[in-house]
Amino acid sequence: MDGVFDDNRAPWLIGAPPDEPAAPLARDLDVDVAIIGGGFTGTSTAYHLSKRFPDRRIALLEAVRLANGASGRNGGLMLNGITVLDPSPELAAREHAITRGQIDAIEALIREHALPVRYRRAGVVQLSTTAKAAEEAHAFTEQLVRLGLPLRYLSREELERTLSVRGAHGGVLDPTEGMIDGVDLIRAMRPLLVAQGVQIYEGTPVGVVREGAVAELETPGGTVRAKAVVLATGGYTPRLGYFRTGLLPVISHVIATDPLPRAQLDAMGLGRVAGFYDDLPRLGYCSVDVDGRLIFGGGTTAAYGYRFGNKTTFDARPGDGPERALRGTLAAYWPELADVPIRHRWSGPLDLTLVRHCAIGVLGDNVYYAVGFSGHGIVLANLAGRVLADLYAGEHDAWRDCAFYMRRPGGIPPEPMRWIGYHLYTKLTGRSPWKRDRR
Numbered sequence: 001m002d003g004v005f006d007d008n009r010a011p012w013l014i015g016a017p018p019d020e021p022a023a024p025l026a027r028d029l030d031v032d033v034a035i036i037g038g039g040f041t042g043t044s045t046a047y048h049l050s051k052r053f054p055d056r057r058i059a060l061l062e063a064v065r066l067a068n069g070a071s072g073r074n075g076g077l078m079l080n081g082i083t084v085l086d087p088s089p090e091l092a093a094r095e096h097a098i099t100r101g102q103i104d105a106i107e108a109l110i111r112e113h114a115l116p117v118r119y120r121r122a123g124v125v126q127l128s129t130t131a132k133a134a135e136e137a138h139a140f141t142e143q144l145v146r147l148g149l150p151l152r153y154l155s156r157e158e159l160e161r162t163l164s165v166r167g168a169h170g171g172v173l174d175p176t177e178g179m180i181d182g183v184d185l186i187r188a189m190r191p192l193l194v195a196q197g198v199q200i201y202e203g204t205p206v207g208v209v210r211e212g213a214v215a216e217l218e219t220p221g222g223t224v225r226a227k228a229v230v231l232a233t234g235g236y237t238p239r240l241g242y243f244r245t246g247l248l249p250v251i252s253h254v255i256a257t258d259p260l261p262r263a264q265l266d267a268m269g270l271g272r273v274a275g276f277y278d279d280l281p282r283l284g285y286c287s288v289d290v291d292g293r294l295i296f297g298g299g300t301t302a303a304y305g306y307r308f309g310n311k312t313t314f315d316a317r318p319g320d321g322p323e324r325a326l327r328g329t330l331a332a333y334w335p336e337l338a339d340v341p342i343r344h345r346w347s348g349p350l351d352l353t354l355v356r357h358c359a360i361g362v363l364g365d366n367v368y369y370a371v372g373f374s375g376h377g378i379v380l381a382n383l384a385g386r387v388l389a390d391l392y393a394g395e396h397d398a399w400r401d402c403a404f405y406m407r408r409p410g411g412i413p414p415e416p417m418r419w420i421g422y423h424l425y426t427k428l429t430g431r432s433p434w435k436r437d438r439r
């Protein structure tokens, strides 16, 4: 499997606690549940299942290393909300309650076990880049505030005092959101999982899943026979033959600076909030890690790559198109950063769905899945572990009214129409062919 950190490193690895990878599987194995993938979805599912079912044999099979995929390569923003379809205020409030509860749960887990995880829950701002969008965001925020959400609409003037970006007409501050180092979180989960009896195998790519009452998973070191399988494989899922017309593994490029002086971050407003994202079709976002590195992604078509087929690695080389484009967008928000040295550049796989909405459910009797986070998965993929543990237990009621429940992503044409359509649309419009706007 391609996609390792060494030539494509996110700064989340810097200063992360040392982590000894688990040995690859080297024999045949019988388990109750085999979880494929060691990102947020896989580790949170392993955590919740092993906590609720301590007697079940649970194996986590990771092709490369834990946090190899999007979970170790993202922008770090812990965001609320689930749907990107225009939600009613009531639905948005319900989804906010669910995701806010999940951010609380992540924080509670870190505190309960004193986990060495770097995070900052200082609020995130959603920027409106036009006057019309700002007006709409203002009106919608007022409705949500009346429903009890702790949001604050920031006028252009207030925004300038909070986050000194240029070109925004207003913003919505959600003080319950924040940033988190995904590598820290996943590495810190390892001892908890092991203590709860989870068998972890790294360097163990699953090549084939043969479904059945007892499914068979082929790996280079042996066959895993499992009564239930969990697909926690994010943008890599179509390679296993699942959701080929439901998921588009688009590659997203990110850049990061060295740690910036505290005074500079404060002057930019990044001492006061954990980051921002905008409302442009090619969503731009920014966060600051706890050492003060500014992390910036999206914001331009060149920040995303889609290669023919299901290729999920696409390095952003120093000074190449994606880096120049990202730098340009960053400098549009903060002209004073036009020449800031870029120290890190990396890429990660997004599992986009047509409606940019995740899907969590069961195929047949025993193949569980949580996919399609569409670049909005730090909180949701961690929530997926709780949802899947409930579905495994036969307890569906808490989730039936959620739009992700049992959703089957689809509607993406096969190759080569997919490749032609994506590139043609993007070239002609400069936009993503997918729907967006979550508020």
Ligand SMILES: Cc1cc2nc3c(=O)[nH]c(=O)nc-3n(C[C@H](O)[C@H](O)[C@H](O)COP(=O)(O)OP(=O)(O)OC[C@H]3O[C@@H](n4cnc5c(N)ncnc54)[C@H](O)[C@@H]3O)c2cc1C
Residues within 6 Å of the ligand: 036, 037, 038, 039, 040, 041, 042, 061, 062, 063, 064, 065, 066, 067, 068, 069, 070, 071, 072, 073, 074, 075, 076, 077, 078, 079, 204, 205, 206, 207, 232, 233, 234, 235, 236, 237, 240, 252, 253, 254, 285, 297, 347, 348, 349, 350, 370, 371, 373, 374, 375, 376, 377, 378, 379, 381
């Ligand atoms: C550049 C980028 C920026 C992002 N920024 C944000 C953000 O700021 N906020 C936010 O909320 N979300 C963000 N996201 C999205 C978020 O990171 C993902 O939605 C989330 O991490 C998905 O987790 P996952 O566990 O489902 O998938 P992944 O983390 O991709 O994990 C899948 C794992 O499965 C393994 N695997 C794949 N195939 C196999 C196989 N056959 N056998 C065994 N193992 C296999 C892979 O090696 C990988 O480790 C971003 C994503 C990217 C790429």
